[in-house]
Amino acid sequence: MIKYYGKTISSRSQYDKIANKKCHLPKGHEGSCEEFPFLKHLYETNDRIAKKIKRDSIMTTGAAWKSEDAGPNRILRWVMLLSDKKLLKYGINMKLLKPQVVAKLREKAADYDSCIQVAIKLTWNVYQMPGAPKPTEEIKQYLESHFGALTNTTSCSICLLPLDFSLFHAAQRGKAVVETCHLDPRSHSPKNVGFAHRECNIAQGNKSIDEFYDWISGILQRARKN
Amino acid sequence: MIKYYGKTISSRSQYDKIANKKCHLPKGHEGSCEEFPFLKHLYETNDRIAKKIKRDSIMTTGAAWKSEDAGPNRILRWVMLLSDKKLLKYGINMKLLKPQVVAKLREKAADYDSCIQVAIKLTWNVYQMPGAPKPTEEIKQYLESHFGALTNTTSCSICLLPLDFSLFHAAQRGKAVVETCHLDPRSHSPKNVGFAHRECNIAQGNKSIDEFYDWISGILQRARKN
Numbered sequence: 289m290i291k292y293y294g295k296t297i298s299s300r301s302q303y304d305k306i307a308n309k310k311c312h313l314p315k316g317h318e319g320s321c322e323e324f325p326f327l328k329h330l331y332e333t334n335d336r337i338a339k340k341i342k343r344d345s346i347m348t349t350g351a352a353w354k355s356e357d358a359g360p361n362r363i364l365r366w367v368m369l370l371s372d373k374k375l376l377k378y379g380i381n382m383k384l385l386k387p388q389v390v391a392k393l394r395e396k397a398a399d400y401d402s403c404i405q406v407a408i409k410l411t412w413n414v415y416q417m418p419g420a421p422k423p424t425e426e427i428k429q430y431l432e433s434h435f436g437a438l439t440n441t442t443s444c445s446i447c448l449l450p451l452d453f454s455l456f457h458a459a460q461r462g463k464a465v466v467e468t469c470h471l472d473p474r475s476h477s478p479k480n481v482g483f484a485h486r487e488c489n490i491a492q493g494n495k496s497i498d499e500f501y502d503w504i505s506g507i508l509q510r511a512r513k514n
Numbered sequence: 515m516i517k518y519y520g521k522t523i524s525s526r527s528q529y530d531k532i533a534n535k536k537c538h539l540p541k542g543h544e545g546s547c548e549e550f551p552f553l554k555h556l557y558e559t560n561d562r563i564a565k566k567i568k569r570d571s572i573m574t575t576g577a578a579w580k581s582e583d584a585g586p587n588r589i590l591r592w593v594m595l596l597s598d599k600k601l602l603k604y605g606i607n608m609k610l611l612k613p614q615v616v617a618k619l620r621e622k623a624a625d626y627d628s629c630i631q632v633a634i635k636l637t638w639n640v641y642q643m644p645g646a647p648k649p650t651e652e653i654k655q656y657l658e659s660h661f662g663a664l665t666n667t668t669s670c671s672i673c674l675l676p677l678d679f680s681l682f683h684a685a686q687r688g689k690a691v692v693e694t695c696h697l698d699p700r701s702h703s704p705k706n707v708g709f710a711h712r713e714c715n716i717a718q719g720n721k722s723i724d725e726f727y728d729w730i731s732g733i734l735q736r737a738r739k740n
Contacts, residue, residue, distance in 0.1 A: 388688045447729075448736040462614045488733075491717035501737050503673075504730040507714075510674040511727050 290433045291315040307366045307400035326411050333421045337456050344468035345407035348396040368397035398476035408434050409478035416442040419453035445469050445482035471497040516659045517541040533592045533626035552637050552656050559647045563682050570694035571633035574622040594623035624702035634660050635704035642668040645679035671695050671708035697723040
């Protein structure tokens with residue numbers, strides 16, 4: 289794997305004291321520092337997908353958290369590593385939230401470096417989908433130095449059917465068809481993260497992928513006996 | 515099956531012209547007319563569950579329909595049988611709703627008599643759950659004349675594991691654990707309706723039960739090959 293330059297990139301975010309943004313270009317690079325250099329080409333060709341990768345990698349998701357007592361809809365994952373006491377200083381009072389909302393937020397916590405690695409992994413996944421644009425040679429090498437040679441397939445992590453790049457532009461009943469998913473919903477690490485059909489992701493729910501397979505296996509056994 | 519008295523019960527609802535409330539006590543009954551006589555005992559012992567049966571039987575459900583352009587959150591199922599033009603007279607402008615909301619509302623439409631039969635079926639299901647109260651002899655006979663002898667088990671229609679009455683009082687992350695479900699989500703008839711674990715119902719999604727079993731069977735086949 290390449291060595292990152294690692295220089296701190298200044299930012300106006302109040303959360304900057306928690307985790308400094310860093311340059312992830314290779315050590316000794318030319319030009320300006322960049323936090324997400326591997327997304328540069330995708331930003332130019334398909335900015336909605338690049339934004340999605342960045343957002344899903346670094347932010348918690350907040351389905352149905354939009355009510356008053358439901359807390360922030362999205363927040364940086366590493367902010368959720370802080371104690372309730374420290375969060376108060378940032379104006380986030382966890383004690384005002386329902387226990388189930390706190391649980392959801394807390395289990396999506398991850399450190400800054402894991403989030404960056406997840407973003408690189410998802411970018412690596414996207415470029416392997418049939419129909420995806422070809423990455424620049426520089427980005428190809430960058431991605432391959434992290435997760436191995438790019439192939440011509442990315443499968444849904446859950447149902448294991450191939451995912452086509454065009455699915456990113458599809459919608460069913462107003463919802464995206466492809467989502468970022470976690471083999472274990474309680475761990476945000478590159479090994480554990482991939483893409484899945486929305487319907488697969490919903491079916492897996494809060495189970496790990498092994499729990500999910502065991503669960504549906506039991507259902508089928510009973511259905512066949514019936 | 516018993517013959518209902520069938521007399522119209524007066525109501526102040528504006529939708530009364532669409533489907534008159536009817537008396538579902540047996541022909542020649544004594545005392546006042548009742549629309550849901552089979553729920554009377556459940557109302558006295560577990561009114562939350564009786565209300566749930568009535569609501570799920572006669573009203574559309576409206577997950578995530580609370581935004582401005584999302585239309586009515588819940589509406590009587592038979593109202594959704596009316597044309598867009600007729601609905602305008604009731605102040606419901608379907609043209610203002612998103613197509614996916616219209617689709618959801620329309621596929622939950624059902625006529626008045628089907629809704630009543632669904633309510634009877636669900637009540638019959640509830641009394642067969644371990645831990646359920648014992649129905650009065652009158653209600654037992656009423657239910658059995660519709661759907662056969664009461665047993666000691668009601669299973670989740672999807673995963674086929676037994677459902678205990680106590681699950682109605684349980685909640686996970688603020689959500690009920692047991693839901694009303696449809697073997698075919700596009701048909702609201704007694705044969706097609708039952709109870710299911712919320713997680714099973716969510717996993718089934720918009721698929722029919724057979725489509726769901728086929729789908730998870732394919733997933734397992736691929737997962738085992740992997």
